[in-house]
Amino acid sequence: MRRRTRRRRSRELILLCLFIAFGLLLHLCLPGPPPPQHAFAATPQHWRSEVERAHAAAAVARRPAAVPEESITYGAPRPDAPAGPMELFTASGRLFPVVVIACDRTETLRNALTSLMAAGASAQDILVAQDGANSAVAAVVAEFGVSHKAKRPPLVPLDGAQHIARTYKFALTRAFEDVFPGAPAVIVVEDDLVVSKDFFDYFSAVAPALERDDSLFVASAWNDNGFAKHGDPGALRRTGWFPGLGWLLPRKLWETELHPQWPDGHWDHWMRSDDVAKGRECVYPVVNRASHESEYGTFLDSWHDKRYFKPIVRQRSRFDWPSDAWRSVLRDVYEDRVRGLLAAAEHVSDVNAAVVGSALATTTPLALWFDFEENDDAPPGAADAWAPPPFVCVSEPFDLWHESRRGDHRGVHEVVGVAGRPVLLVKAPVAYDSLRPDGLTPLARAECPSVTWEDLGKEG
Template identity: 30%
Template sequence: MKRQDQECRQLRALVQDLESKGIKKLIGDVQMPVAAVVVMACSRADYLERTIKSILKYQTSVASKYPLFISQDGSNPDVRKLALSYDQLTYMQHLDFEPVHTERPGELVAYYKIARHYKWALDQLFHKHNFSRVIILEDDMEIAADFFDYFEAGATLLDRDKSIMAISSWNDNGQRQFVQDPDALYRSDFFPGLGWMLSKSTWSELSPKWPKAYWDDWLRLKENHRGRQFIHPEVCRTYNFGEHGSSLGQFFKQYLEPIKLNDVQVDWKSMDLSYLLEDNYVKHFGDLVKKAKPIHGADAVLKAFNIDGDVRIQYRDQLDFEAIARQFGIFEEWKDGVPRAAYKGIVVFRFQTSRRVFLVAPDSLRQLGVEDT
């Protein structure tokens, strides 16, 4: 009995000693990560360095919530050396010696290699490291100050609403002339990519059927997103500075360079985002569209400019949409019947001021339960 008492006293003394050294506090602070963050890299060490510095500026204070990985495709020595020079991240290397057989003449091999690399890296993070969520960045991106808080709020939405396939930090129509509100978020039927988070359960579904190339356009096919949608902010939380890459700078000057990177610290923790849940959003978005003034005619841009409040313009078909989009300067592109950034056929953007312009498909109002006036 005496021996037991003695052991108890020794144990109590040890616990008190540990508490005094702050171990109790340390254990209390240990938490499950919100998401792993992976930067997909290949051969651009200068770009990668700029990206890592941007991430570490905001990730260091939340490192336990967002463990950082660099995944390199291939063996470029400068990229490898750079990644290994940082203690704050984990380096992964994808070495793939299998020859690439393109399916059509003139295709770039790079798109095939990128798709293989993505599959390998996400399999590693979800299946080997067992993360529940992963945020994917590329080696030519800078992030906003509230990037991590935004994704923490997004993780809650992703868990609550299975009709959300991914959370993105990117708005295709996020050029500075088309955005105003750093708090505003939207649902979209079009996968934005460029800084996005998905869950393990979604990856388990996608991994076995992952495509040989063009993985982002593949995700935009209805047969793959299967009616699920994507959350994106009005004002981007990532900025893509990579003029030289696999897409050969084709969009850079017109669409990427003028993107507005958010510079406002939004308090996402206190924000009620329940309006984005599937059952609430149809009414929320429908009310915005309903209040917008309908305008018609070839001079719709001029009319939109002269009206103070929100406006809506109906387009007849894809060709008509492209003509209207061209006049405003937003993305004209569609994939599998869906315009970029569209929700139920509607593309929304700000025009010069805080006024919103809604480009509305013939069937959109019916889908939203809004009566055409």
């Protein structure tokens, strides 16, 4: 009896073990539930993701160049060269096609498509690349009759940055290979951008510069510091910081450089890295040709939106771009202009003096010199790892982003005083340091007051 009982219990134990093993096997082999919607979902994000992204941005900004900056050289611009593929394309009357990156925001997508068509695009000019299979998004796309490609979510969970990077690669590959095989470039926007009426005119106006100046990279419709209501709608700038947010991507750049090594995450910071940018700069307008219409995103919260996106001034009327507008951003012309401003400037190293001087009604430029980097002293995880960077000392009085690399050209930010006076915020030492007057000591970090995020209106 006892032997039969022990045998029965042994069989039961073996069956139990087999059942558990089978359950584990099913758990490992069968796909789990789909991952949560990424990136473009309208939900608040944890503060930690913003901290990690901020450190990624700082790492890119301070990463030593693979090649010393002064040794990164490009041939002289070719202003009289024959028209290239992009210029010929627009000269024939065609618009650069647009790739709209979308996920599950139907109303912002509808607004984006409406604005694109108000700017002159036809249904044949637009591809909506959707991450996921949200039927409401597909219905909006059908309303406009534009091309539609949907990317199914992967079986393995990904974080927001990975989702975005893979969606971009999917969208751009489909655009260049399948939907617009004859286009020499595409414009890339996300589904929460509304564009100006001269959005396509702007890109047609600046594209020739990209084909004639190898020190240029891409062109963007976005100015990170485009808050001034009195900006010149025809003024163009160069920056080493890739702005994104409505940008022109040449086919040659995609096929020969970007597509073969597209990253698995944080694609925008990768675009800003030395290995990719290679010392090249981006063109952008002083007055934005796009505005951001969503309060939340993977790396966006309501504070950043209210502070840095909602106040952006977008060009409301169509601007008649001169046929040679692109010449102003060719390297040598641009450098001569910046050096001319600095050579003629009144130079100061005191913020209060700069603020007072910027309000004067004069055409004499004003240059404020400072000498400090981003806040990269504390490692991630430290109590003060993401305190406001010292750049707020000069960015706050002049309505700039707290990140010093955004919109700068070789360490120089250009703003315009309330009475129209040109103001240059110049980081020392930079390429223009020889133009700093002898005896002028740049503003030091120690001279800046301590500022917390709470001081800037953000609750941690």
